[in-house]
Amino acid sequence: MNESQTDQPQPNQLAAHGLGLRYGDRTVVDNLDLVIPGGAVTAIVGPNACGKSTLLRGLTRLLAPSGGTVTLDGADIHRMSARTLALRLGLLPQQPVTPEAVTVEALVRLGRYPHQRLLSPWSKADQAAVEAALERTGTAALRDKAVDRLSGGQRQRVWIALALAQDTELLLLDEPTTFLDLRHQLDVLDLVAELHSEAGRTVVMVLHDLGQAARYADHLVVLKDGRLAAAGPPAEVLDAELVKTVFDVDCRVIPDPETGTPLVIPRGSATRLTKAATA
Structure with missing residues (x-):
């Protein structure tokens, strides 16, 4: 393979080049170079307010x-039309706002908006995409229920269904497990894994x-204060030194007994150790 071939971006590859992001006069992300x-x-990780969602x-x-x-894929996203980008990339924002009294199916149907043209009616392909998204997320039985009356875990699955109905090959999720209990966190993450593998x-x-x-x-992207602290496979990136540097937490990093992936075990403070010893 020649050099020009190896320099070609992978399909669905996002990259930041000297990226700066700010809100008003406050810089949040500064001169970031990153390849996803x-x-x-x-997974993008880092302390609170380090710039992950930004x-x-x-x-x-x-x-x-x-x-x-x-x-x-090497093309500046700010030079793409909104429709072109929406056909390539789907986003589930943090804490999305649900329209009042909208049903599950009606919300998921909104994911087909980028595929609609001015004079084209709702098609069999559109409905098939909606049905597939409902089935894959386990929300088909909820189709006639109001989204704002669902549990947190159910709502999150419905929003993921909307993103799936958009039928993009690249899906971005901003804190998809926030406010969910452990079971529903794992349900959402298992669904993400299935979307990738299948x-x-x-x-x-x-x-x-x-x-x-x-x-x-x-692949992990670790941010600290709006800058890239580390990036790469979890087993190569996640160690005790990184956790101390980025999160200011003393810990051990051991293989997860279930998966072999890195597992962070915080070291106990003197107070917690004393309580444990006297319990």
């Missing part, structure tokens, strides 16, 4: 860069739990 591999599950907004064109560029989707998600990120992701 296509055909993989990537980065996701920048990668999806919801936030215009103050510097640098974002590319999808449908070949490229997935990028912001997560807080390092163990879950290491277990479900092929």
Whole structure:
């Protein structure tokens, strides 16, 4: 393979080049160079307020860069039409706002909007995409229920169904497990894993739990103060030194007994150790 071939981006590869993102005068992401591999599950992790969600907004064109560029398969996303980008990339934002009294099926049907043209009616292909999204997320039985009356886990699955109905090969999820109990967190993450393994989707998600990120992701992006602290496979990236540097937590990193992936075990403080010893 010659050099020009190896330099070609992978399909569905997002990249940031000298990316700057800010809100007003406050810089959140500064001069970031990053490649998110296509055909993989990537987890973005880091302390609170380090720029994880801001980065996701920048990668999806919801936030215009103050510097640098974002590319999808080598093309600047800010030079693409909104429809072209929506056909390539789907986004589940953090805490999406549900329209009042909308039913599950009606919400999921909104995912087909990028596929609609001015004079084209709702098609069999559109309905088939909606049905497939409902079935894959286990929400078909909820189709006539109001979304705002569902449990947190059910609502999250419905929003993922909307993103699936959009039928993009690249799916970005901003904290998809927030406010969910452990069972529903695992349900959502298992669904993400299935979408990747069975449908070949490229997935990028912001997560807080390092163990879950290491277990479900092929690639980790670790941020600190709006800059890249590390990136790569979890087994190569996640160690005690990184956790101390980025999160200011003393820990051991051991193989997960179930999966062999890195598992972070915080070291006990003197107070907790004393309580445990006297319990």
